[in-house]
Amino acid sequence: MHDIAPQAVNFIDLNATSVIFLFLVGFIGGLVSGFIGSGGAFVLTPGMMSLGVPAAVAVASNMCHKFPKALVGALKRYKYGQVDLKLGLVMAASAGVGVQVGIKIQEAILARWGQAGSNLYVSVSFVIILLIVGGYVFYDAVKTSRSGGDEKVSSLAERLQKIHLPPMMHFKTANLTISFWFTVPIGFATGMLAATIAVGGFIGVPGMIYVLGASSLVGSATELVIAFIMGFAGTVKWAINGMVDIRLTLLILAGSLLGVQLGAIGTTYVKEHMIKVVMSLIMLIVALSRGLAIPQYLKELDLIGVNPATLKVLGVISFLTMCLALGVGAVIILGSMWRAKRKEAASAAQYALEETYGKV
Amino acid sequence: MGQDASRPRPQPHRGHPRPVQPPAPEGTPASGPGSQAPAELAEPHRTRENRKILLVGREAHFTAAAVDYALNLADRLGYDLIVLNVGPEGNPGALMQSPYRRWLQEKFKRQALTGAALIARKAQAKGLRLEHLVRFGDLGQAVERLNQEKRRIEFVINASEVNEPEMAGGVNLPVFTIKGDQGEKIMAQLTGKKGLAIKTLAYGAASAVLYAAVFLNRDTVMNYFTRGSWFAALPIATVFVFSFFHGTFAHNLWETLGIQAPKKVVQPQPAARRPVRRQRPRPRLRLNV
Numbered sequence: 001m002h003d004i005a006p007q008a009v010n011f012i013d014l015n016a017t018s019v020i021f022l023f024l025v026g027f028i029g030g031l032v033s034g035f036i037g038s039g040g041a042f043v044l045t046p047g048m049m050s051l052g053v054p055a056a057v058a059v060a061s062n063m064c065h066k067f068p069k070a071l072v073g074a075l076k077r078y079k080y081g082q083v084d085l086k087l088g089l090v091m092a093a094s095a096g097v098g099v100q101v102g103i104k105i106q107e108a109i110l111a112r113w114g115q116a117g118s119n120l121y122v123s124v125s126f127v128i129i130l131l132i133v134g135g136y137v138f139y140d141a142v143k144t145s146r147s148g149g150d151e152k153v154s155s156l157a158e159r160l161q162k163i164h165l166p167p168m169m170h171f172k173t174a175n176l177t178i179s180f181w182f183t184v185p186i187g188f189a190t191g192m193l194a195a196t197i198a199v200g201g202f203i204g205v206p207g208m209i210y211v212l213g214a215s216s217l218v219g220s221a222t223e224l225v226i227a228f229i230m231g232f233a234g235t236v237k238w239a240i241n242g243m244v245d246i247r248l249t250l251l252i253l254a255g256s257l258l259g260v261q262l263g264a265i266g267t268t269y270v271k272e273h274m275i276k277v278v279m280s281l282i283m284l285i286v287a288l289s290r291g292l293a294i295p296q297y298l299k300e301l302d303l304i305g306v307n308p309a310t311l312k313v314l315g316v317i318s319f320l321t322m323c324l325a326l327g328v329g330a331v332i333i334l335g336s337m338w339r340a341k342r343k344e345a346a347s348a349a350q351y352a353l354e355e356t357y358g359k360v
Numbered sequence: 361m362g363q364d365a366s367r368p369r370p371q372p373h374r375g376h377p378r379p380v381q382p383p384a385p386e387g388t389p390a391s392g393p394g395s396q397a398p399a400e401l402a403e404p405h406r407t408r409e410n411r412k413i414l415l416v417g418r419e420a421h422f423t424a425a426a427v428d429y430a431l432n433l434a435d436r437l438g439y440d441l442i443v444l445n446v447g448p449e450g451n452p453g454a455l456m457q458s459p460y461r462r463w464l465q466e467k468f469k470r471q472a473l474t475g476a477a478l479i480a481r482k483a484q485a486k487g488l489r490l491e492h493l494v495r496f497g498d499l500g501q502a503v504e505r506l507n508q509e510k511r512r513i514e515f516v517i518n519a520s521e522v523n524e525p526e527m528a529g530g531v532n533l534p535v536f537t538i539k540g541d542q543g544e545k546i547m548a549q550l551t552g553k554k555g556l557a558i559k560t561l562a563y564g565a566a567s568a569v570l571y572a573a574v575f576l577n578r579d580t581v582m583n584y585f586t587r588g589s590w591f592a593a594l595p596i597a598t599v600f601v602f603s604f605f606h607g608t609f610a611h612n613l614w615e616t617l618g619i620q621a622p623k624k625v626v627q628p629q630p631a632a633r634r635p636v637r638r639q640r641p642r643p644r645l646r647l648n649v
């Protein structure tokens with residue numbers, strides 16, 4: 001991202017609608033994030049931009065909210081015993097490298113093909129990666145739920161774990177031993193994707209699950225650690241350039257701190273494969289949303305000819321589809337929590353009563 | 361106990377009074393002729409109702425000790441048992457019951473009914489007749505009203521030690537209050553829930569103050585926070601501070617609303633269970649004169 005002189009930056013005026021909008025989107029983004037380990041960012045940044053916030057400020061403010069939210073979520077899920085701190089730190093190291101490389105690639109494309117080219121690159125990456133990974137995760141989630149809901153370590157992960165390539169590392173919470181070198185490509189890809197589309201977890205979490213062999217719970221929880229570290233590092237860079245609009249950040253935080261805790265609690269209520277279901281559905285819907293935006297960039301590069309009115313419609317649908325992705329995720333999470341809680345309350349009440357009255 | 365050798369085994373329907381009154385533990389409750397309506401004498405053709413014990417409490421659930429005591433006593437005496445849960449009263453001064461109060465009362469009723477179902481099963485196992493009622497309001501008034509409604513309530517077993525003073529006035533029956541560790545239990549419950557609510561409000565207030573501070577001074581804030589270089593520490597430090605206060609508020613808020621992880625998740629290693637000493641409740645008689 002090239003630096004923009006602070007004087008040229010225009011910080012928007014806030015009104016009641018934008019305040020409520022930021023709070024709500026922050027809440028839902030936090031909810032999804034607490035549940036699947038990532039998410040929210042890809043709606044927040046375009047959302048802020050639709051309020052008139054310049055792109056750089058949007059990215060910076062979003063990042064500034066991301067790392068404290070990830071911290072709060074990680075702390076809560078750590079208490080539930082789901083976070084593998086060592087795995088998170090190890091992957092954050094390679095993720096950091098990946099972020100730098102991703103930024104360099106972005107800058108190169110920006111220089112060569114301009115803003116439209118950069119947007120096209122970003123969108124195409126979105127669509128390809130999300131379709132492939134999201135599709136696979138969805139297929140796996142359906143398979144798991146059909147076979148009774150017990151997660152099994154993938155065969156790829158089992159094979160990789162057997163390969164002895166020092167240094168071998170043991171991760172206690174994730175309950176796996178694997179060569180350090182296999183964590184590198186996952187972390188690296190996470191960082192690169194984060195630099196490109198702002199959500200690294202879409203590669204990080206499935207990578208931890210299918211390549212390293214962690215469970216959905218541990219993968220999504222550990223991702224929050226990586227998100228915290230990357231977010232913090234990124235924010236420092238942006239803040240030094242004076243790009244952070246603290247008002248936006250705080251408004252989003254107001255909602256997302258509520259949401260992320262709720263999402264974290266949700267993981268303790270539902271069957272593990274629900275995490276895969278929510279994540280993959282969101283990924284697929286977001287892929288669709290980005291796909292709808294691609295014609296715009298193709299036209300800007302004069303690669304195709306499209307009616308401007310059509311483009312406008314596509315743009316609106318694209319944005320709405322993105323909101324739909326988050327909405328669907330939120331509804332599924334809250335719905336499963338609600339159902340699980342009612343079942344638990346009924347059986348707990350019964351149990352408590354029998355405790356109170358003694359066995360009849 | 362049981363000096364009446366010809367005492368028949370418990371039967372589902374016992375309409376006849378006992379010829380001899382076996383002594384109850386710790387003092388004989390005065391059979392209350394005063395509580396019997398004179399109308400009874402005027403209707404000799406009606407089968408005499410059985411005598412009753414009233415078990416009353418302020419909570420939706422009774423402890424096992426209280427229930428077992430009442431059931432065993434009713435069994436030995438051959439009385440019926442009335443179980444009464446008295447819930448919190450709605451605001452008497454208000455014109456309309458607030459929906460929240462109504463919701464609380466409904467919840468109390470539901471819980472009491474569920475509990476009573478289990479008591480009923482136990483009573484049936486012993487062959488005792490059981491009636492369950494839910495009332496709201498003052499404890500003493502509820503008992504006395506019931507006393508006048510129903511006939512032949514011999515005495516009252518009060519399962520809520522803390523509410524003993526409430527029974528002091530207006531109840532024309534002997535009251536046995538079960539003393540034990542109930543007091544602490546009830547107190548502990550109150551402080552727990554109350555403490556959490558207070559914490560939530562405190563952190564919420566702190567969070568609100570912080571937000572007000574930033575947004576009322578937004579121009580100054582934006583001026584300093586976007587200067588770059590070392591001033592970058594300002595927004596970063598700010599989000600940490602906000603995250604602490606607002607995050608803790610959010611955590612407490614969900615807990616107060618009852619949304620939290622199931623206990624088994626938060627404590628993966630179950631703590632060693634200390635053996636619970638079952639204290640035999642020792643009812644002490646307090647006569648109202």
